[in-house]
Amino acid sequence: xxxxxxxxxxxxxxxxxxxxLEINLVSEPTVTITxxxxxxxxTVSETDGLISHSFNSSITISIRNPDILxxxxxxxxxxIVTETSDNPKEVVRDFFVWxxxxxxxxxxxxHFLPESFTTEEEALQYAQKHNISAxxxxxxxxxxxxxxxxxxxxxxxxxxTPVKIHSSADIYLQEDDYTYSGDFVLKTMQKNIVLNxxxxxxxxLAGVIQNEIGNNAPGEALKAQAVxxxxxxxxxxxNNKHKADGFDLCRxxxxxxxxxxxxxxxxxxxxxxxxxxxxxxxxxxxxxATYHSCCGGKTEAADIIWKGKPVDYLKGVNCLKEVQNYDxxxxxxxxxxxxxDLAEEDMSSWERGALSWHKSISLKQLAKNAGLDYIxxxxxxxxxxxxxxxxxxxxxxxxxxxxxxxQIRQVFGNLLSSFFYIEGSYSxxxxxxxxxxxxxxxxxxxxxxxxxxxxxxxxxxxxREGMDYNNILQHYYPGTVINKDWxxx
Ligand SMILES: [Zn+2]
Ligand SMILES: [Zn+2]
Numbered sequence: 001x002x003x004x005x006x007x008x009x010x011x012x013x014x015x016x017x018x019x020x021l022e023i024n025l026v027s028e029p030t031v032t033i034t035x036x037x038x039x040x041x042x043t044v045s046e047t048d049g050l051i052s053h054s055f056n057s058s059i060t061i062s063i064r065n066p067d068i069l070x071x072x073x074x075x076x077x078x079x080i081v082t083e084t085s086d087n088p089k090e091v092v093r094d095f096f097v098w099x100x101x102x103x104x105x106x107x108x109x110x111h112f113l114p115e116s117f118t119t120e121e122e123a124l125q126y127a128q129k130h131n132i133s134a135x136x137x138x139x140x141x142x143x144x145x146x147x148x149x150x151x152x153x154x155x156x157x158x159x160x161t162p163v164k165i166h167s168s169a170d171i172y173l174q175e176d177d178y179t180y181s182g183d184f185v186l187k188t189m190q191k192n193i194v195l196n197x198x199x200x201x202x203x204x205l206a207g208v209i210q211n212e213i214g215n216n217a218p219g220e221a222l223k224a225q226a227v228x229x230x231x232x233x234x235x236x237x238x239n240n241k242h243k244a245d246g247f248d249l250c251r252x253x254x255x256x257x258x259x260x261x262x263x264x265x266x267x268x269x270x271x272x273x274x275x276x277x278x279x280x281x282x283x284x285x286x287x288x289a290t291y292h293s294c295c296g297g298k299t300e301a302a303d304i305i306w307k308g309k310p311v312d313y314l315k316g317v318n319c320l321k322e323v324q325n326y327d328x329x330x331x332x333x334x335x336x337x338x339x340x341d342l343a344e345e346d347m348s349s350w351e352r353g354a355l356s357w358h359k360s361i362s363l364k365q366l367a368k369n370a371g372l373d374y375i376x377x378x379x380x381x382x383x384x385x386x387x388x389x390x391x392x393x394x395x396x397x398x399x400x401x402x403x404x405x406x407q408i409r410q411v412f413g414n415l416l417s418s419f420f421y422i423e424g425s426y427s428x429x430x431x432x433x434x435x436x437x438x439x440x441x442x443x444x445x446x447x448x449x450x451x452x453x454x455x456x457x458x459x460x461x462x463x464r465e466g467m468d469y470n471n472i473l474q475h476y477y478p479g480t481v482i483n484k485d486w487x488x489x
Contacts (some may be wrong), residue, residue: 022196024247130260221463223270294354296447297323300386328387354448420445
């Protein structure tokens with residue numbers, strides 16, 4: 001397969017009925033590529049294909065003149081275009097839109113004023129003088145910067161970016177343990193080398209779902225996870241979060257964790273293949289198919305976790321049947337439910353660990369984490385429907401309000417979830433609960449993750465009980481429909 005000719009930030013493309021993406025693997029001043037085995041060939045070529053070099057050993061790539069790379073200019077106007085541009089005073093960026101139930105890749109052309117500046121300071125001075133908003137000052141990524149490639153024997157060559165790299169077999173990047181193979185795109189952004197894996201969405205998913213739900217999960221749970229991860233990937237693309245970064249998705253939890261073929265097996269490949277292109281739509285729109293490890297009994301409403309507008313298909317559902325008579329937003333029910341024995345025989349150790357856990361933290365450490373000198377009392381102000389504490393106050397030399405489940409987990413020392421109670425006596429007053437903690441705080445909790453969308457432990461349980469992936473998805477994202485005809489070619 002040939003990479004199509006690209007402009008600077010070309011990114012995603014539809015090729016032969018597949019969506020190809022650039023997944024960022026490295027953004028650092030220097031990149032080291034090491035073949036896993038001796039007979040691996042790494043070919044680095046300029047995009048016009050005229051100059052290319054092949055290597056059989058480890059290579060180190062750096063930017064030839066990093067000091068001259070970053071400069072600044074003032075944005076004049078942007079327009080939507082269909083072609084890339086060779087004009088260095090214009091920058092083309094891809095972005096994604098959802099139109100008529102289809103994913104479209106559009107290009108935005110940024111036109112700049114003729115003046116350019118070596119420092120941001122100079123640009124600011126010019127802008128002030130000419131009454132131009134400082135927001136219009138942009139860093140201009142350099143087209144056609146030169147990279148230096150050095151092999152193990154000290155041989156050096158130079159190429160103009162962007163370059164494409166093809167590896168005939170697995171390679172390691174930097175000191176990383178994971179391997180990648182196939183096609184890569186390398187460009188420079190500011191003073192960094194940006195190295196991206198260029199591959200079909202489906203191959204990307206086969207490197208994502210095992211990190212999320214494990215590679216030994218039952219087939220229908222893997223398929224449910226594949227559809228959720230595929231849908232989530234499209235939702236991430238449509239957010240255009242990495243529009244200015246030179247790639248489509250990153251490989252960390254910021255987007256979804258991608259580790260190449262690590263832990264990939266036949267079941268993973270089958271789950272992706274047997275659900276090929278399937279995504280979840282709601283009223284013709286891509287759903288935000290968010291997911292988490294373990295709800296703990298009920299899933300949480302997305303607007304409780306992220307404080308946005310209510311989302312119809314993310315209002316929260318009962319995950320376990322036994323939970324239906326508990327109102328987990330009430331303190332006493334939350335305690336009773338956390339104390340109930342739930343572990344099942346066929347659960348793996350991570351499932352049991354996520355379903356029920358204990359943790360201790362000293363009162364001193366808690367105060368330190370919250371930025372306080374000491375703590376006298378802890379107030380639980382609000383729990384969501386899943387029992388997650390979404391607002392609490394720490395009273396000491398000052399009062400600190402923690403108003404998100406994520407913040408609460410961090411301050412208590414990286415808890416698996418904010419669905420917990422503190423052991424010991426507490427007093428309830430008009431719905432608010434006050435705890436006067438001892439020197440050591442013992443915490444008993446359930447669940448792992450934010451609790452919104454599909455619960456992976458629940459998906460595993462449903463698959464073991466014989467539920468198919470569509471019904472699993474329907475349970476956690478009610479009202480959504482599976483659709484596979486969304487590519488705008
Ligand atoms: Zn990201
Ligand atoms: Zn659950």
